Amino acid sequence: MASKAVLTGTHFMNGDEACAEGALAAGCRFFGGYPITPATEVAERMSRRLPQLGGIYIQMEDEIASMASLLGASWGGQKAMTSTSGPGFSLMMENLGLGIITETPCVVCNVQRGGPSTGLPTLVGQADMMQARWGSHGHYEIIALCPSSPQEMFDFTIRAFNLSEQFRTPVLIMADEVVGHMNERVVIPAEDTIELVERKRPTCAPEAFLPFRPEADGVAPMACFGDGYRVHITGLTHAENGYPAMEAGAHERMLNALVNKIKMNRDTIISYDTEYLDDAEIVLVAYGISVRSARRAIRAGREQGLKLGLVKLNTVWPFPEEFIRDLAGRVRALVMPEINLGQMVLELERCAGGRCPVRLVGHAGGAIIRPAAILNVINDLVKEAV
């Protein structure tokens, strides 16, 4: 009987459920979660499906515990994930940092809602983007993917697990309430067509193994609990042998290794799609549900003869800096619709480097951005340029 992990076929499901199915298809067999609107459906689906596959669903006592349990499960050899929203995401920050410094593969899906604080639990927001980048304390790199449809909730969750295993790092899925709760067609491919990545395991003798010595790709093999390497893993700054090393030189070495691991692999990690760029004069750069608003605005604008194009950010962090810098030199303006009052637009503007005007089409939260609002900004831009 075909394994029940991959429900090959065409489905009609919401984004949260598609995220859960993507995780199962990716080999996730541990979910430590805490309910929070609008991410609860991911947990509910996992609590039903994981036991069918010999996996573990556990309802932890809070999001701090959920994040800690992921890291433990990952060091126990499992692919592990959790899903949350703003308030829980905030609670997970410290242990996200533990996952980063100990180089622990795991996936956190943040189905964003209106914030700050309790905010709009049942309504959409995209205002956790800078928290995704810098939410934990200290300097680090992070990988964050942004699905814009239930299909991408499935596909990007698989990619998130592959990236987390390949680069031994927590990977964030920065979804939002609309993508999470909308129902659309989700096509799940045949199991053998889904390419999965497993973390590198050490092969050398235990005495010779340095758990934090990166190989050529910047990633060290991972010796999990019971593999016989008896490694020490610590949240303290540590040397390549894993032992705490409390001095600036060791910190310099360790932190640069952590940051370079992501930076040197940017080309593998960064992913974006472009539409109509060949003749576009004004380009919309969007992520998540705002991609849908942008597409509608582009269609309407093109009917009015406006030459509009789209850049869809599949990965938000690391940000496609070089591509945007080059693009900014070839277009009249960049416009970013996002459901906050200006976050990713700051990064867009930084990377454009003044080579073209950059405009935000912002929204405080609670509703997706209306295409008409985008067109107003574009028309203002066009008027200014005349």
Add this chain to the structure above:
Amino acid sequence: MKFWRTPLDAEKIHIRRGTVTIIEERCKGCEFCIEYCPRSVLAMSNAFNVKGYHFPVIEAAECCVSCHFCEALCPEFAIFVTEPPEEA
């Protein structure tokens, strides 16, 4: 051994003997071993180790009955007892 009379089974009972080894550089001078050795084998020396701690020195080696209490109590893994091989 101080007895107020010779025990009736004095020849039959074999009293174990132990050799105490002190790893001076690990000692932090807490004196637990000296205080709790039931046979008062140890005493504090006035020598210093590299960290500036006094460490115990064996004062009455022959009294050690290899109870290993010093070894088990030591917080620094700085002392242990080995039994000499059984004489013929």
Add this chain to the structure above:
Amino acid sequence: MNQPATAPCLQHPQEELLRSDRIPHIWCSGCGIGTVFSCVLAAVRKTGLPLDDVAMVSGIGCTGRMAGYIKVDSYHTTHGRAIPFATGLKLARPQGAVLVASGDGDLIAIGGNHFIHAARRNIDMTVICVNNLNYGMTGGQQAPSTPFGAKTTTSPTGSPEEPFDFCQLATACGAVYVSRWTSIHIRRLTESLTKAILKPGFSFVEVLAACPTAFGRRNRMREALDMVKFFHERSVIKNNIDPREFPLDFKGPLVVGEFIDRERPTFTDSYALVHSSQLGEWPDLERQKPAAG
């Protein structure tokens, strides 16, 4: 014979489980954690478990450094979060034993929520709490273990709060094995730890330990031996008692011993049961272990 540092010191019986390249360790002269750590190593060896199947998780604080000195898979996690980390570790790889070793502040203050839930769920782990009555690492602040009226750097005229009785707390939350010793009861502590590690379910071992540098100094027990003697003279061993009847009270006798040793299905047992067809309908259902096979 005194052994100079250069001589191979590998014969120390605990060497096999010790990260000797990191000794001497960080704990102060006379601190109780070293002794407890020695008992933990002896107990791990006594269990006979293959060392590849033993893991230690610790949090932040003096005792939190214990994971860094034991030569098994060991994880030094964030403050208060050793237990949920250990929960994930254990459930992802049920084989073997997961030990959590941390201090009173880490486990019961910031980690309190995780402590009570792991005990309630009866996750199969052994929690070793070295209780030195204050936050030692940060210099001696008041903790939920600090006795009423005891002086710390943040209760300079005496703590205005009653501490938790950890053993009552663990018992009330569902722990299946609960014992308390002091750092002088090394043989009984080692036996108790061995039993706790081998017992399925949430086992809790509290060890009152001297903290001469931070706590003892401010409470008329400056020398480590002062506090160890205090424990030695004051403690009374009572096994198989209900800890509620003998609350920890430093004026009177210090009741130590093996208080609770009971059976409860572990989280893993219950997880298997509820996902099998044998679970009846609430509320008329039994908690028996799932039938084998």
